Amino acid sequence: xxxxxxARRIQQLPPYLFARIDEIKRSAVEAGVDVIDLGVGDPDLRxxxxxxxxxxxxxxxxxxxxxxxxxGISELREAFAGWFKRRFQVSLDPDSEILxxxxxxxxxxxxxxxxxxxxxxVLVPDPGYPVYTAGAVMAGAVPLFFALREENNxxxxxxxxxxxxxxxxxxMWLNYPSNPTTALAxxxxxxxxxxxxxxxxxxLCHDMAYSEIVYDGKKAISFLxxxxxxxxxxxxxxxxxxxxxxxxxxxxxxxxxxxxxxLAKVKTNLDSGIFIPLQMAAISALIECDADxxxxxxxxxxxxxxxxRSLNEAGWNVPLPPSTFYxxxxxxxxxxxxxFSTYLLKEAGIVCTPGVGFGxxxxxxxxxxxxxxxxxxxxxxxxxKDVNIDWS
Ligand SMILES: Cc1ncc(COP(=O)(O)O)c(C=O)c1O
Numbered sequence: 001x002x003x004x005x006x007a008r009r010i011q012q013l014p015p016y017l018f019a020r021i022d023e024i025k026r027s028a029v030e031a032g033v034d035v036i037d038l039g040v041g042d043p044d045l046r047x048x049x050x051x052x053x054x055x056x057x058x059x060x061x062x063x064x065x066x067x068x069x070x071x072g073i074s075e076l077r078e079a080f081a082g083w084f085k086r087r088f089q090v091s092l093d094p095d096s097e098i099l100x101x102x103x104x105x106x107x108x109x110x111x112x113x114x115x116x117x118x119x120x121x122v123l124v125p126d127p128g129y130p131v132y133t134a135g136a137v138m139a140g141a142v143p144l145f146f147a148l149r150e151e152n153n154x155x156x157x158x159x160x161x162x163x164x165x166x167x168x169x170x171x172m173w174l175n176y177p178s179n180p181t182t183a184l185a186x187x188x189x190x191x192x193x194x195x196x197x198x199x200x201x202x203x204l205c206h207d208m209a210y211s212e213i214v215y216d217g218k219k220a221i222s223f224l225x226x227x228x229x230x231x232x233x234x235x236x237x238x239x240x241x242x243x244x245x246x247x248x249x250x251x252x253x254x255x256x257x258x259x260x261x262x263l264a265k266v267k268t269n270l271d272s273g274i275f276i277p278l279q280m281a282a283i284s285a286l287i288e289c290d291a292d293x294x295x296x297x298x299x300x301x302x303x304x305x306x307x308x309r310s311l312n313e314a315g316w317n318v319p320l321p322p323s324t325f326y327x328x329x330x331x332x333x334x335x336x337x338x339x340f341s342t343y344l345l346k347e348a349g350i351v352c353t354p355g356v357g358f359g360x361x362x363x364x365x366x367x368x369x370x371x372x373x374x375x376x377x378x379x380x381x382x383x384x385k386d387v388n389i390d391w392s
Contacts (some may be wrong), residue, residue, distance in 0.1 A: 009140065033349055071273075079286040082287065108135060194231075
């Protein structure tokens with residue numbers, strides 16, 4: 001018998017939303033429902049062929065099966081520096097300003113251990129990716145939620161940030177392109193936040209997992225493009241969505257040298273680097289696959305146009321998302337987000353994510369992920385047309 005079931009920090013964690021949705025989905029499937037899963041953001045599109053070829057070729061070699069270096073092979077960091085410069089016109093030192101990750105979620109979770117002490121405070125967007133809260137709780141820190149409101153284009157309100165911040169506030173999170181709100185930020189917003197972070201001596205963490213899924217000829221900007229970006233900020237990037245490589249688990253932390261070095265120290269003690277053939281494949285993605293990245297984005301573009309137009313034709317007034325592969329939609333009158341998600345699963349066999357799972361300010365919305373094949377999305381629309389809902 002153990003003395004206790006789990007550590008207090010584990011007991012304090014809210015159940016991981018996507019794990020819970022998986023459970024609900026599983027019981028519907030077991031009950032014989034033909035479920036259309038628009039819950040988790042896991043792209044169904046194939047990664048670039050060059051990436052797959054590169055993995056196959058390098059995995060056959062003899063000298064690639066040992067531990068890699070903690071900070072990845074230098075060619076990988078150099079390839080990311082090249083991609084970043086091409087994409088954002090910002091130069092990064094591959095040795096001190098870039099750290100490969102086992103997916104960006106890993107770095108997002110571990111940066112808390114590197115940067116905050118128990119009792120410190122962390123500014124967290126609401127609604128936002130649940131790992132910001134989980135990471136804070138696991139490090140014994142206190143999340144301070146700031147609202148992303150529709151009337152403010154889902155951008156932070158500086159006055160609210162000022163009000164919330166105390167001398168114990170050590171870190172702040174931003175995420176643009178934003179999951180779940182699909183909003184984009186502009187350089188003025190980033191400059192204001194960089195100034196705020198500098199004044200308050202806060203480490204600004206910017207999550208750019210969706211950097212390449214942006215529509216209508218726009219491009220997402222990096223926080224490191226701001227004048228004080230590298231001084232106050234660390235940014236998290238990922239190959240998961242940009243190259244449809246979620247399962248491959250490759251991401252990068254870039255920016256402030258001290259923050260990168262503290263994160264590297266945590267990782268040196270907890271993991272042993274990325275499998276070398278995966279690093280070789282990631283190099284191919286970063287050097288050869290800009291066109292594939294565009295192809296992936298344009299596949300989501302067609303889906304969002306078709307899906308949102310059809311929702312509107314069916315009477316559900318939903319705006320066209322400017323970025324990401326999500327649709328962030330108001331629930332119809334008379335439902336909260338959990339009730340509406342449950343209703344959609346029961347009546348239409350569609351899994352979507354209740355907005356409240358991303359924070360209190362997500363209440364009143366559901367998130368639908370366009371990562372199902374086109375024909376399933378069309379089927380989802382047909383089913384939605386058949387349910388008995390007054391959308392007005
Ligand atoms: C906002 C956001 N950040 C980070 C991640 C993590 O991505 P990965 O760990 O695959 O790089 C996700 C995954 O869905 C996400 O939605």
